[in-house]
Amino acid sequence: MSIWVNEDAKVLIQGITGRQGTFHGAKMVEYGTDIVGGVTPGKGGMTVSLHDRMVPVYDNMREAIEETMAEVSVIYVPPPYAGAAIKEAASAFQSVRGGGLVVCITEGIPILDMVDVVDAMASYPDVRLIGPNCPGIITPGSSGGSKIGIMPGHIHRKGRIGIVSKSGTLTYEAVAQTTGIGEGQSTCIGIGGDPVQGTGFIDCLEAFESDPQTEAIVLIGEIGGSAEEEAAEWISANGTKPVVGFVAGSTAPPGKRMGHAGAIISGGKGTAAEKISAFKSAGIYVADDPSVIGRVLADALIEAGLRDS
Amino acid sequence: MNIHEYQAKNMFRDSGVPVLEGVHCKDVDEALSAYQKLGRGTVAVKSQIHAGGRGKGTLLCPDTGDVRMEGGVKIAFSEDEVEEYARNILGNVLVTKQTGPEGKMVRNLYVEAGCSIAHEYYLAMLVDRSANSLLVMASEQGGVDIEDVAENDPDAIHRIWSEGRNGFTHLQCSELGSALGLVGESCTSFSELVVNLGTLFVDSDCSMIEINPLVRTESGSMIALDAKVSFDDNALFRHPEWENIRDLSEEEEIEVRAKETGLSYVKLDGDIGCMVNGAGLAMATMDVIKLYGGEPSNFLDVGGGANEDQVTTAFSIILEDPNVKGILVNIFGGIMRCDIIANGIIAAVGKLGLSDPLVVRLAGTNVDEGKAILESSGLNIHPADSLAEGAEKIVNLIQEAA
Numbered sequence: 107m108s109i110w111v112n113e114d115a116k117v118l119i120q121g122i123t124g125r126q127g128t129f130h131g132a133k134m135v136e137y138g139t140d141i142v143g144g145v146t147p148g149k150g151g152m153t154v155s156l157h158d159r160m161v162p163v164y165d166n167m168r169e170a171i172e173e174t175m176a177e178v179s180v181i182y183v184p185p186p187y188a189g190a191a192i193k194e195a196a197s198a199f200q201s202v203r204g205g206g207l208v209v210c211i212t213e214g215i216p217i218l219d220m221v222d223v224v225d226a227m228a229s230y231p232d233v234r235l236i237g238p239n240c241p242g243i244i245t246p247g248s249s250g251g252s253k254i255g256i257m258p259g260h261i262h263r264k265g266r267i268g269i270v271s272k273s274g275t276l277t278y279e280a281v282a283q284t285t286g287i288g289e290g291q292s293t294c295i296g297i298g299g300d301p302v303q304g305t306g307f308i309d310c311l312e313a314f315e316s317d318p319q320t321e322a323i324v325l326i327g328e329i330g331g332s333a334e335e336e337a338a339e340w341i342s343a344n345g346t347k348p349v350v351g352f353v354a355g356s357t358a359p360p361g362k363r364m365g366h367a368g369a370i371i372s373g374g375k376g377t378a379a380e381k382i383s384a385f386k387s388a389g390i391y392v393a394d395d396p397s398v399i400g401r402v403l404a405d406a407l408i409e410a411g412l413r414d415s
Numbered sequence: 416m417n418i419h420e421y422q423a424k425n426m427f428r429d430s431g432v433p434v435l436e437g438v439h440c441k442d443v444d445e446a447l448s449a450y451q452k453l454g455r456g457t458v459a460v461k462s463q464i465h466a467g468g469r470g471k472g473t474l475l476c477p478d479t480g481d482v483r484m485e486g487g488v489k490i491a492f493s494e495d496e497v498e499e500y501a502r503n504i505l506g507n508v509l510v511t512k513q514t515g516p517e518g519k520m521v522r523n524l525y526v527e528a529g530c531s532i533a534h535e536y537y538l539a540m541l542v543d544r545s546a547n548s549l550l551v552m553a554s555e556q557g558g559v560d561i562e563d564v565a566e567n568d569p570d571a572i573h574r575i576w577s578e579g580r581n582g583f584t585h586l587q588c589s590e591l592g593s594a595l596g597l598v599g600e601s602c603t604s605f606s607e608l609v610v611n612l613g614t615l616f617v618d619s620d621c622s623m624i625e626i627n628p629l630v631r632t633e634s635g636s637m638i639a640l641d642a643k644v645s646f647d648d649n650a651l652f653r654h655p656e657w658e659n660i661r662d663l664s665e666e667e668e669i670e671v672r673a674k675e676t677g678l679s680y681v682k683l684d685g686d687i688g689c690m691v692n693g694a695g696l697a698m699a700t701m702d703v704i705k706l707y708g709g710e711p712s713n714f715l716d717v718g719g720g721a722n723e724d725q726v727t728t729a730f731s732i733i734l735e736d737p738n739v740k741g742i743l744v745n746i747f748g749g750i751m752r753c754d755i756i757a758n759g760i761i762a763a764v765g766k767l768g769l770s771d772p773l774v775v776r777l778a779g780t781n782v783d784e785g786k787a788i789l790e791s792s793g794l795n796i797h798p799a800d801s802l803a804e805g806a807e808k809i810v811n812l813i814q815e816a817a
Binding site (some may be wrong): 124130133185186195214215216217218221222224225230241256257258260262271272274275276277278279282299301302308326328329331332352354356357358359361362363365366367368369373374378394395396397 | 479513527542544545547548549561562565578580586605620622647649650652653679681683692693694695696697698699700702704705706712714716719747749750767777779780801802803804
């Protein structure tokens with residue numbers, strides 16, 4: 107098992123004829139993702155060549171889902187149209203299939219558009235949104251797997267560690283280190299660094315907790331907001347699997363936005379120190395340095411009796 | 416993106432949020448005619464910079480560093496005082512607790528009519544990320560540091576939330592007014608103001624509006640005596656008018672230039688320059704440098720798809736900082752290929768020259784090609800296999816060179 111995405115999930119690409127959509131579409135197919143089609147309004151009837159496969163383009167999500175029975179959509183639509191693309195996908199999945207997964211990679215969506223989107227998602231209770239501004243989700247398979255997003259596929263390996271992170275490249279760092287100590291990943295999710303987003307840490311933790319393939323979790327946060335503190339509280343009350351945590355931004359000055367829209371210490375709140383202390387009091391194994399995530403994970407697995415020393 | 420108080424007040428005026436009459440001035444003569452225009456009564460002479468704490472700030476002469484005046488916001492009762500204050504403000508450097516010790520050059524002035532104040536309140540509107548709505552925070556304790564109120568008397572801050580991105584209802588705002596002790600006409604005036612502010616917030620894609628103080632006058636009406644407005648940069652594509660009110664001289668020139676090249680750069684106080692791909696990894700790189708006893712001179716995210724030119728620009732921006740004594744490059748190639756980064760580094764060093772130590776850590780896509788390119792370049796580049804090794808190396812190299 108894995109969470110939310112199986113190795114053989116059928117996936118659509120919104121914005122498939124754009125530069126990003128075509129480029130990453132090919133990378134996904136190359137990895138083994140079952141891309142069954144795409145949507146670009148006005149380009150229905152075309153086909154797009156992705157690596158070694160030709161995939162059909164549809165004018166809208168409803169038609170695309172009806173034709174392909176896809177269960178996942180990944181969005182590479184530019185920021186002005188991305189909010190509408192998410193809502194279209196959610197509405198179509200809910201009405202055609204009774205649910206689905208929408209992964210929005212797009213960076214730079216206005217925050218009020220996202221407030222509107224998250225509000226609208228309440229009408230589609232069986233559709234999950236991951237992102238925006240995120241690397242996506244990947245479930246490595248025994249051979250190939252399902253890579254839905256922009257992460258480098260080759261560093262992943264099927265295994266028992268669930269990884270959730272706000273940051274893209276820092277997730278790769280954590281993935282490479284779990285692979286480096288001989289472990290693999292059940293599912294890796296980048297939830298993104300925007301202040302208003304779909305899936306949060308706690309959704310991922312709940313899913314990992316009830317996934318039999320996942321035996322330990324790596325949780326990577328960063329400064330800003332209070333999602334890390336809330337995750338720590340959840341773990342403290344509900345967690346049974348070992349969790350390794352890291353928080354980026356110990357040295358970030360207050361009031362300065364560190365790349366991500368959400369990564370800002372404002373009014374003295376959202377500091378790394380507060381988050382790390384919340385992690386520690388929830389029994390999370392904290393890595394002070396991202397280079398030691400692998401080692402801390404190995405120790406945590408040994409302590410939990412899940413690995414020989 | 417931030418704007419000046421006088422610009423924010425123009426927006427308030429157009430949106431039905433009451434403000435006093437005022438005139439934006441660029442020099443002393445304009446300030447004097449503004450005084451004339453406002454009826455020669457009591458006026459406020461206010462420094463315009465993109466930072467708070469102006470009233471309690473200090474104005475310094477930019478050449479000598481001598482103190483010109485205490486307080487960047489002054490009440491003037493005569494033409495002579497207007498002239499004196501305008502002279503001491505314009506062209507001088509205002510240091511407040513938000514500007515840092517280097518302060519900010521004041522190029523704009525706002526001369527505003529006075530009013531008789533019965534009470535000062537605090538009001539802020541922002542996006543509440545956890546509630547997924549707009550949030551208004553208001554307090555009867557205005558004109559003071561709201562962080563202090565939050566710390567010492569949290570119950571004195573009242574809150575209302577909107578339904579999604581829709582603004583606020585009159586009823587909600589009226590109830591908030593009552594919580595602040597407002598009655599009758601003042602309460603109506605307050606709720607009108609907040610409803611209109613909500614509309615402005617949404618229509619103009621604001622990320623924050625702060626009014627401190629919001630005042631009740633002796634006659635019972637509510638007036639925004641200060642105005643701080645920030646916009647959501649992501650919404651620039653639907654607000655071409657922002658280009659006209661943007662004051663680039665208020666922004667760090669180097670940060671603006673970085674942004675134009677697609678880089679995200681923030682200057683810091685240390686001596687180790689860093690170039691990293693990805694915001695999270697860039698923050699983590701700064702943290703690890705510090706862990707090994709060094710101090711980063713910047714945050715720099717080259718983004719997911721940097722090309723050779725961007726790498727060269729990133730290097731030149733890092734090297735412009737005279738404090739830099741060494742550079743750590745940390746790349747985890749995903750979509751970004753390590754060979755492109757390696758070629759970019761060689762091009763940048765060739766173009767800019769480099770006498771300081773350079774440590775490069777490459778991992779991920781095409782890492783072997785990248786390492787081979789650097790190795791065969793003959794340049795004095797110190798390779799590292801992990802972030803920790805890279806940070807330790809650069810800290811040691813700088814210490815050895817010192």
